Amino acid sequence: xxxxxxxxxxxxxxxxxxxxxxxxxxxxxxxxxxxxxxxxxxxxxxxxxxxxxxxxxxxxxxxxxxxxxxxxxxxxxxxxxxxxxxxxxxxxxxxxxxxxxxxxxxxxxxxxxxxxxxxxxxxxxxxxxxxxxxxxxxxxxxxxxxxxxxxxxxxxxxxxxxxxxxxxxxxxxxxxxxxxxxxxxxxxxxxxxxxxxxxxxxxxxxxxxxxxxxxxxxxxxxxxxxxxxxxxxxxxxxxxxxxxxxxxxxxxxxxxxxxxxxxxxxxxxxxxxxxxxxxxx
Numbered sequence: 001x002x003x004x005x006x007x008x009x010x011x012x013x014x015x016x017x018x019x020x021x022x023x024x025x026x027x028x029x030x031x032x033x034x035x036x037x038x039x040x041x042x043x044x045x046x047x048x049x050x051x052x053x054x055x056x057x058x059x060x061x062x063x064x065x066x067x068x069x070x071x072x073x074x075x076x077x078x079x080x081x082x083x084x085x086x087x088x089x090x091x092x093x094x095x096x097x098x099x100x101x102x103x104x105x106x107x108x109x110x111x112x113x114x115x116x117x118x119x120x121x122x123x124x125x126x127x128x129x130x131x132x133x134x135x136x137x138x139x140x141x142x143x144x145x146x147x148x149x150x151x152x153x154x155x156x157x158x159x160x161x162x163x164x165x166x167x168x169x170x171x172x173x174x175x176x177x178x179x180x181x182x183x184x185x186x187x188x189x190x191x192x193x194x195x196x197x198x199x200x201x202x203x204x205x206x207x208x209x210x211x212x213x214x215x216x217x218x219x220x221x222x223x224x225x226x227x228x229x230x231x232x233x234x235x236x237x238x239x240x241x242x243x244x245x246x247x248x249x250x251x252x253x254x255x256x257x258x259x260x261x262x263x264x265x266x267x268x269x270x271x272x273x274x275x276x277x278x279x280x281x
Contacts, residue, residue: 001057003029004031004054004057004058004061005057005058005060005061005064006061007025007026007029007031007058007061008057008058008059008060008061008062008063008064008065009061009062009064009065009068010025010029010061010065011025011026011058011061011062011065012061012062012063012064012065012066012067012068012069013065013068013069014065014164015062015065015066015164015165015166016065016066016069016070016073016166016179017073017087017088017091017164017166018088018091018092018164018166018167018169018170018175018234022062022164022165031058034054035054035058037051038051038052038054038055039055039201039202042055042201042202066182067182070179070182070183071183073179074176074179074180074183077176077179080246081237081238081241082238082241082242082243082244082246082247082250083246083247083249083250084250085234085235085237085238085247085250086235086246086247086248086249086250086251086253086254087250087251087253087254087257088167088170088234088254089231089234089235089250089251089254090250090251090252090253090254090255090256090257090258091164091254091255091257091258092167092227092230092231092234092254093231093251093254093255093258094254094255094256094257094258094259094262095227095258096224096227096228097262098262099220099223099224099227100224102216102220103216103217103220103221103224104216104217105217106217106221107217109217109218110217110218110221111221113218113219113221113222113225114221114222114224114225115225116222116225117221117222117223117224117225117226117229118225118226118228118229119225119229120225120226120229121171121225121226121229121230121233122229122232122233136176136177136180137177137180137181137184137186137189139188139189143189144188144189144192145192146172146174147174147177147189147192147193147196148192148193148195148196148199149172149196150168150169150172150174150178150193150196151192151193151194151195151196151197151199151200152196152197152199152200153168153172153196153200154166154168154169154172154174154196154197154200155196155197155198155199155200155201165197167227167230170230170234171226171230174193177189178193181193235247
């Protein structure tokens with residue numbers, strides 16, 4: 001029980017950082033297959049007591065992690081935005097090799113999916129089509145519906161290693177609003193985002209599982225397009241307030257952290273202890 005909650009807390013922290021996947025944390029903790037199995041059963045409305053308890057413990061840890069670290073993230077974004085967005089960008093850049101490794105063959109269909117992903121992100125970033133981060137704690141029906149949508153889409157990160165929920169929220173212009181809501185304990189915004197996440201986990205998980213089996217190259221090519229397309233936005237997010245003296249070291253630090261995560265993941269896959277960990281309660 002304590003081990004599962006601890007992994008959940010680390011997942012909560014990971015889901016606050018764009019470029020760090022909660023799914024990767026579960027994989028590193030040796031609980032990924034168990035997590036996917038429990039989510040798959042839930043999506044099929046099969047409620048087994050053991051799996052439900054596992055998910056309750058894991059999500060309790062996630063909530064603790066989100067609430068415990070949201071203030072620190074918001075404070076850092078306010079005081080050293082160039083450093084933080086540099087780290088976010090570095091984490092995304094450092095994750096690109098992991099995604100490339102999952103593209104077995106780059107076909108015309110893969111190229112189209114890559115282009116669609118990149119154009120989608122660039123359009124959202126520079127056309128003003130997405131809600132701005134400065135909306136923050138606005139309460140309106142439109143804002144709540146967008147919270148629901150952002151949570152629903154971001155839920156993919158809870159299933160796929162390598163895809164960050166915070167990264168998806170950042171792309172959708174929802175990141176600062178979500179962090180502020182957590183820090184200010186704005187229960188309405190948290191509720192709508194949370195409902196979106198739960199709905200996304202239940203209804204998207206089967207679709208993602210199917211896409212990963214039948215259209216792996218296209219799925220990861222689209223993800224690669226999202227990642228590469230987000231880099232210009234992350235590097236220019238702070239506008240005229242950008243400080244290269246903080247941005248460049250931040251990028252380097254983000255790449256290094258991403259490399260460490262990849263090393264730990266490879267070691268965990270090779271280690272016999274990961275099998276033991278997956279059976280811990």
